[in-house]
Amino acid sequence: MPINYAHIESNLDRFADLTRKKLDEMRQNYQNATAQIEIAAREQDAVRQAVERVERQAKSLYTAKPSDEAMLASFPLPACPEKYTLIAADGSQINPSRHRALQFCLINIGLIHVEHGSGHAPTQNVYTKLLDQDDLYTNEGFLIGEEEVALHRDLLERQFLLEATHLEPSMPTITLTDGPLEVFTGASRSGERRQRVQKQNAVINEHMRRRGVINAGYIDKPGAEMINRMLDLYVQTKNDPSQSYDDKKRANKGVSDLALFEKRLAPGERSAIFEAVSKNENAEGRQEVCFFLLNVSNDPERAWLARVEFPKWVAEDPEKVNLLHAVLYRDAQVLDKTPYPYVLHRAHELAVVVIAEHDEVEEMLLSCLDHEHLPSGTMSHKQSLKSLPKR
DSSP states (O other): OOOOHHHHHHHHHHHHHHHHHHHHHHHHHHHHHHHHHHHHTHHHHHHHHHHHHHHHSSSSSSEEOOOOOOTTEOOOOOOOOSSSEEEEEEEEEEETTTSSEEEEEOOEEEEEEEEETSSOOEEEEEEEEEOOOOGGOOOTOOBBBBBHHHHHHHHHHHHHHHHSOOSSOOOOOOEEESSSSSSOOOTTSOOHHHHHHHHHHHHHHHHHHOOOOOOOOEESOOOOOHHHHHHHHHHTTTOOTTOOOOOOOSTTTOOOHHHHHTTTTOOEEOOOEEEEEEETTTTTTOEEEEEEEEESSSSSTSSOOOEEEHHHHHOOOOOHHHHHHHHHHHHHHGTSSSSOHHHHHHHHHOOOOOOHHHHHHHHHHHHHHHHTTTOOOOOHHHHHHSSSOOO
């Protein structure tokens, strides 16, 4: 049965009214946050001290912290070196489902390796991994969900990136993933599993650091409000240092870091560097992460900001920051109409798993079990009905 468009049409006026009210609220919040960041920029040391004070006191905190760079400074596009290595990885997966005849999980990683200035053609690889049976279930015996599959995928991306780098790189090297730099290890992970993930990721990060490889995360159209949270933290606590910060009382919600900076950065320019403070009971062993906002657009009339995350040790090396800045802008210009790093786009194309491949893999696995005279499950009636040809 098609969508009941009459029901939608009857609610269009209400939808427009609510949208208008929300836009008015957002406009006022933006004006307030813009005024706050101008004040904070003049009191940057005090802002940093306030964040550090709350960071020591709070059990959990998610905010930005100013670096030594002037908060509202913009940095022009540096010259891009002739020779450098850029390696990107992206993943796709088949999530396990109790409704299928067989519970399995497949992760596909696409990797592209480009050595600019070497005269060599880019290399491309696809790595496919079936999760072991023990990894399909939580410690409590439940089938893992999409969130935990994504965790396995993120770790594999970083593992393959590390394997693609040299112990002693002959050229400056950047590895790139789509999304935040750190893998997510939320409260849904039990202690043992979480610690194992964090330990594996920490080892990868340390190898990258020793090799001098810049590992970066690229977030397109970022929606985070870390700088806005920083402003609110400062406003709440500046007149009373003993005052604890209450994120639930945060004002000016909905003003993203992108909104605060998109009119401040010309094409190719980056913002100041900020430190990402992410503190919670599950965050032990995580590396210190910094970020800047980068306008990857080449149109002065239409900014397009990305958030670029990288380890703090990179932030302390101006040459490496300039390299990351220049290389990512250059690579995003390959897709000039919709600027986005070409290597990430290509890695995604390599990795993506389509529905037909899902069914084919499942058939291969079922045939294997049948050949070995091993039992397999049956598809749920719900899934069987969904799989019927559409009328």
